Amino acid sequence: MAKRELMSGNVAMAESAIRAGCNFFASYPITPQTTLLEYMSTRMFEVGREFIQAESEIGAINMVMGAAAAGGRAFTATAGMAVSLMMETLSYLCAAKLPSVVVNIQRTGAGAGGITSSQTDFHYATKSMGHGGLHAYVLSPGDVQEAADLVYDAFAFAEKYQCLVYILTDAMVAQVMEPVELKPMLENLPVREGSAQGSALGGTKRINTINRTDLRSLEGYRSFEAMYDTWQREEVRYEEYRMEDAEIVLVATGMSARIARGAIDTLRAEGVKAGMFRPITLYPFPTQQIRGFAQRGIKAVLDAEVAVPAQMIDDVDHALQGSLPLYKIDCTWNTVFTTEDIEKKLREVAQEV
Amino acid sequence: MKAVYERNPLLMGSNKFCPGCGHPLLNKIIADVLAENNWAGDAITALCIGCALNMTPYVDWDLVQCPHGRAAAVATGIKHVQKSKLVFTYQGDGDAAGIGLTETFHAASRGEPFTQIMVNNQIYGMTGGQSSCTTLIGQKTTTSGPSGRDPAHTGYPTKLAEVIAMVDAAGYVARVSIHTPKHIRQAKKAIEKAFRLQMEENKYTFVEVLAMCPTNFHVEPWDAPAYTEEKVLPVFPLGEFKTPEGR
Amino acid sequence: MEKTILIGGFGGQGVQTLGKLLAYTANEEEKRVTFAPAYGGEMRGGTSNCTVIISDSQIGSPTRQMLDIVVAMNVESFQKFEARVKPGGLLICNSSLVTQKTARTDITQLFLPANALAEEAGSDKTLNVVMLGFLSARGDLVGRSAAEAVVAEKLGKKEKFRAMNEKAFALGAAQAVAV
Numbered sequence: 001m002a003k004r005e006l007m008s009g010n011v012a013m014a015e016s017a018i019r020a021g022c023n024f025f026a027s028y029p030i031t032p033q034t035t036l037l038e039y040m041s042t043r044m045f046e047v048g049r050e051f052i053q054a055e056s057e058i059g060a061i062n063m064v065m066g067a068a069a070a071g072g073r074a075f076t077a078t079a080g081m082a083v084s085l086m087m088e089t090l091s092y093l094c095a096a097k098l099p100s101v102v103v104n105i106q107r108t109g110a111g112a113g114g115i116t117s118s119q120t121d122f123h124y125a126t127k128s129m130g131h132g133g134l135h136a137y138v139l140s141p142g143d144v145q146e147a148a149d150l151v152y153d154a155f156a157f158a159e160k161y162q163c164l165v166y167i168l169t170d171a172m173v174a175q176v177m178e179p180v181e182l183k184p185m186l187e188n189l190p191v192r193e194g195s196a197q198g199s200a201l202g203g204t205k206r207i208n209t210i211n212r213t214d215l216r217s218l219e220g221y222r223s224f225e226a227m228y229d230t231w232q233r234e235e236v237r238y239e240e241y242r243m244e245d246a247e248i249v250l251v252a253t254g255m256s257a258r259i260a261r262g263a264i265d266t267l268r269a270e271g272v273k274a275g276m277f278r279p280i281t282l283y284p285f286p287t288q289q290i291r292g293f294a295q296r297g298i299k300a301v302l303d304a305e306v307a308v309p310a311q312m313i314d315d316v317d318h319a320l321q322g323s324l325p326l327y328k329i330d331c332t333w334n335t336v337f338t339t340e341d342i343e344k345k346l347r348e349v350a351q352e353v
Numbered sequence: 354m355k356a357v358y359e360r361n362p363l364l365m366g367s368n369k370f371c372p373g374c375g376h377p378l379l380n381k382i383i384a385d386v387l388a389e390n391n392w393a394g395d396a397i398t399a400l401c402i403g404c405a406l407n408m409t410p411y412v413d414w415d416l417v418q419c420p421h422g423r424a425a426a427v428a429t430g431i432k433h434v435q436k437s438k439l440v441f442t443y444q445g446d447g448d449a450a451g452i453g454l455t456e457t458f459h460a461a462s463r464g465e466p467f468t469q470i471m472v473n474n475q476i477y478g479m480t481g482g483q484s485s486c487t488t489l490i491g492q493k494t495t496t497s498g499p500s501g502r503d504p505a506h507t508g509y510p511t512k513l514a515e516v517i518a519m520v521d522a523a524g525y526v527a528r529v530s531i532h533t534p535k536h537i538r539q540a541k542k543a544i545e546k547a548f549r550l551q552m553e554e555n556k557y558t559f560v561e562v563l564a565m566c567p568t569n570f571h572v573e574p575w576d577a578p579a580y581t582e583e584k585v586l587p588v589f590p591l592g593e594f595k596t597p598e599g600r
Numbered sequence: 601m602e603k604t605i606l607i608g609g610f611g612g613q614g615v616q617t618l619g620k621l622l623a624y625t626a627n628e629e630e631k632r633v634t635f636a637p638a639y640g641g642e643m644r645g646g647t648s649n650c651t652v653i654i655s656d657s658q659i660g661s662p663t664r665q666m667l668d669i670v671v672a673m674n675v676e677s678f679q680k681f682e683a684r685v686k687p688g689g690l691l692i693c694n695s696s697l698v699t700q701k702t703a704r705t706d707i708t709q710l711f712l713p714a715n716a717l718a719e720e721a722g723s724d725k726t727l728n729v730v731m732l733g734f735l736s737a738r739g740d741l742v743g744r745s746a747a748e749a750v751v752a753e754k755l756g757k758k759e760k761f762r763a764m765n766e767k768a769f770a771l772g773a774a775q776a777v778a779v
Contacts, residue, residue: 006620006627006635024434050433054426055459062423062456066399066430069417074430089420096418176662177620177635179627196431198438200393200414201362207417209400209409262660338665 004179009141009169010036012148012180013077013103018047019182020155021189022075022101024067026052026060031115032171033079033105057085061102065089068098069207071195073155075100080107083121090164091130094224095215096208099158099192101151102136103167105174108333117171117255118332122311125168126283134224136166137231138283140253142239144178146280152183157235159192161227168282170306172255228284237280238289242268246275248349249293250342251316252304253279260304263342272350282312290319300325300353304342308332325353361388368411370404373574375474375564378531379540380408383443383470386545387414392552395439399428401448404478404566408443422453425460425469432467439552441468446487447477450513457513464522466555468547471513473528473589474566482569486511489588493571510588514561518594524556526595530563530586532578543593550597563589602655603741605669606684607731608677609694611648614728615673619650621732624750625742626654634662647676654741669741671731672698673714692734694727717771726768729755733772744773 007015014036017025025040027033037053044051050067054060060076067074078086083104093100104125108118129136137157141147147169154165191197196205206212214220239257242264243249252260257278267274277293279286293301301324303313310330317326329345331337363384370377387393396414400406402421409416419427424442432440442449449457449471457469476494477483484494484502487510491501498506518526525547529540540562547558563585565577572580605622609615619635626633631654638649651663666686672678673694685691687706693699696715712734718727729751736747751765 004627004630006624006633024430026430052429052433052463055455058423059426059429059456059459062420062426063430063433065419065423066417066427066432067434068430069427070397070431070434072430072434089423092420172636172662175637177623178659178662179633196397196415196417197435198395198397198415200387200396202413204413205415206409207415209416209418210406211410259661261658265660338663339661340665 004181006177007144007180008035008175008177009144009147009173010175011039012144012182013151013167013174014039014043015182016148016152017075017101017155018043018049019185020152021073021186022049022155024050024064024072024074025076026054026063026067027076027078028054028057028060028082030057030079030082032107032174033077033103036077036103036174057082058089061086061089064100065093065098068093068100069096069196071191071197073099073189077103077105079105080113080121081111083124087130090136091132091134092208093164094129094134094136095132097162097215098164098207099155099162101154101158101165101167103151103169106168106170114333115171116334117306117336119170119254119256119306120311120332121168122282122305122307123314125166126285126315129164129166135228135283136164137161137235138166138168138281139237140168140280140282141173142254142257142278142280144173144176145180147173148180148182150280163227168254170255172258232284232287235281236284236286236289238286239278239280241276241278243275243277245273245297247273247297247299248275248302248346248353249298249300250274250276250302250304250346251279251290251312252276253282253312256304256306259337259339260342262339263346266339266343267346267350272346274346274350285315285319287315287319290316291321291323293320294323298324300327300349302346302349303328304337305330306332306336361385363388363393363413365411365413369407371566371568373565373567373577374404375531375562375566376404376408376472377411378537379472379562379564380412382531382537382541383544384412386541386548390545390548392439392548395437397431397435397438397440399424399431399440399442401442401444401453403445403448405443405445405448405472422448422451423456424448425453425456425465428467428469429460429463429465432465439548441470441548441551443470444472445478446471446473446475446511446513447485450511451486457517458520461517461520461523461557461559464524464557466551466557468551468558468560470544471559471561472564473561474564474569475510475585476566476569478566478569489584494569512589514559514594517559522557523559523595524554524597525550525558525593527559527593528561528563528589528591530581530591532563532565532581539591554597556597563591602653602657602659603669604664604667605652605671605741606649606667606681607652607671607673608647608649608681609673610676613648613673614725615648616650618728618731619652621728621747621750621754622652622654622735622742624754625736625747626652628746628750629743631656632659634659636662647674647680649677649681671735673727673731674698675700694731712772712775714772717775718768721768721771722764726764729765729768730772733769734776737773737776
């Protein structure tokens with residue numbers, strides 16, 4: 001094994017993007033994303049790539065759109081409320097099938113919100129990428145290593161499906177430092193065909209224009225639908241932790257899963273058959289996998305998330321279709337649940353089933 | 354037989370603009386500048402939302418249609434990835450000076466080496482003639498009220514060329530018109546100069562083009578040049594506001 | 601085997617740096633490790649803290665309610681975090697600022713005059729290096745020589761700072777042996 005470097009999730013995601021071939025980054029400062037932006041501000045110049053600190057998140061995401069349209073491997077990162085500023089163009093990126101990668105480090109709450117870590121953008125990220133009802137491929141890393149790996153793979157995925165990849169993470173991943181093994185630097189990547197690189201008279205590229213009836217039509221939207229069906233069949237990712245003979249399964253992602261992991265171990269030591277199911281793709285959601293719980297001898301499901309009202313629980317509920325009792329433990333703002341809180345809740349659930 | 358005039362092959366078929374509209378004329382001017390300088394194969398346009406997007410099926414070079422107002426940011430991204438290419442925005446006044454002023458201003462401030470072309474017809478044309486930030490005092494629109502734009506309520510027309518000329522990093526800023534053959538020749542020269550300064554000297558350049566919208570000026574197409582001369586030019590003076598040689 | 605440690609102090613005491621130095625050392629020793637800075641309002645002024653977890657196996661939550669070791673660099677941290685030491689755990693206090701004895705009988709309290717030793721080393725900015733010397737010399741968290749190497753690599757490389765840090769580290773380590 002190569003030597004692992006100690007780095008924060010922000011730095012690991014930034015460096016992984018560069019190694020995956022990201023050649024354009026535009027962004028605007030917002031806590032807790034700033035160390036990612038700062039890292040890119042020096043590192044992109046070191047490797048001869050393009051970096052812009054934009055005038056706003058609106059500017060940043062539209063620069064990303066231009067870079068992607070022109071064949072660049074474009075990337076931006078932001079947090080919480082600033083995603084709202086990007087939403088119009090995120091919709092455009094999906095509609096125009098422009099490969100690009102966006103990181104959202106979630107912040108607590110609505111409006112001005114707070115800067116504590118949270119999971120309050122689940123619905124926002126998974127239900128419709130802005131107006132129009134199209135989707136990004138939404139990923140939720142569980143720790144710094146996985147954040148690095150998911151960002152690295154995101155660029156190839158975006159190119160493969162000509163789509164937006166949206167990393168929905170939190171400050172627990174972004175700011176915590178852990179040893180990370182980074183993947184190698186990709187070199188001499190080809191410029192994507194079909195991008196606007198200057199051409200005319202027959203070879204002309206029209207990106208997102210009104211005469212693109214291949215995308216702007218019923219058939220076009222059926223093709224988006226078909227792509228999402230393919231994702232649901234082939235691109236769902238999740239982790240099962242101590243699920244082999246589990247009777248009580250905790251469903252959690254990102255920081256909640258991290259906090260809960262120790263609780264599973266504790267409950268196992270107490271003789272309770274507890275396990276954890278951690279969705280890594282939030283869109284497509286692992287609906288079929290959760291729907292199959294009842295056939296595996298699982299007796300109850302506990303949804304854990306840092307969002308009030310809870311959000312992911314709607315997708316878990318939709319997946320279960322009433323086949324198993326569903327419990328929840330949720331929190332927000334300054335009262336993030338602890339491993340001990342989750343242990344207590346799991347014991348309560350174990351008593352009831 | 355010697356051809357005395359040939360259709361520019363960069364212009365395809367007919368267009369959907371209204372009679373007397375400035376856009377198809379300006380599309381032709383740009384197409385001619387591209388063809389004459391052999392730039393067509395290098396051109397990438399960041400196209401705005403509004404009447405301007407009817408240019409899409411009419412011209413035959415690379416186009417990227419942008420969210421409303423964001424053409425300058427999109428062009429920034431394009432130019433950073435395609436540094437040797439001729440990148441220019443094509444935007445209306447509502448797009449570049451209204452909803453997109455921030456993106457316009459900061460692209461100029463950073464000195465991004467592309468060209469912004471703002472087509473100023475003092476109106477939101479595509480949506481049916483609502484007031485724009487450039488609407489003239491007294492001009493009647495569907496949102497101005499019956500007596501036209503009143504400065505007591507909505508202030509005065511935005512003069513973007515003059516504003517951009519104050520930006521240090523702007524390399525060339527001009528306002529031109531296309532209502533007479535003489536003005537068309539001047540406009541063509543200004544656009545060519547803006548493109549050349551971008552390509553050869555890496556300058557941010559800005560050209561505001563006064564265009565006619567007879568439909569929403571409520572005049573006949575043949576009366577639109579006189580309307581421009583009498584009503585528009587006194588408010589929006591023509592000229593080069595900033596050149597590399599000095600103001 | 602997992603060790604959890606929380607370090608609390610106020611801005612300027614190098615609390616975050618101490619946590620990172622511990623984490624870098626653990627990484628050099630090829631252990632699993634997490635460093636979690638306290639974020640939120642606590643980042644600006646007032647109390648600053650961080651949590652470091654060092655383990656042989658996969659680490660769950662990088663923050664914990666109860667900890668094996670709490671380092672209180674100032675009085676506020678002593679008051680805030682004293683209750684979060686696990687029974688049988690260790691509460692290490694910077695006795696230059698914290699002199700109060702804990703009322704708890706189920707934990708061990710140690711005193712280290714970190715500011716005084718840092719000044720003896722040449723600058724009270726070396727407070728965190730004194731503490732790292734102390735923590736690593738105890739041997740159950742990270743190794744002393746690995747920690748010394750990390751200090752040399754990550755902190756000031758100028759001869760003046762290097763010598764100062766070496767002295768600070770040694771002064772802290774000597775206290776651990778004395779305890």
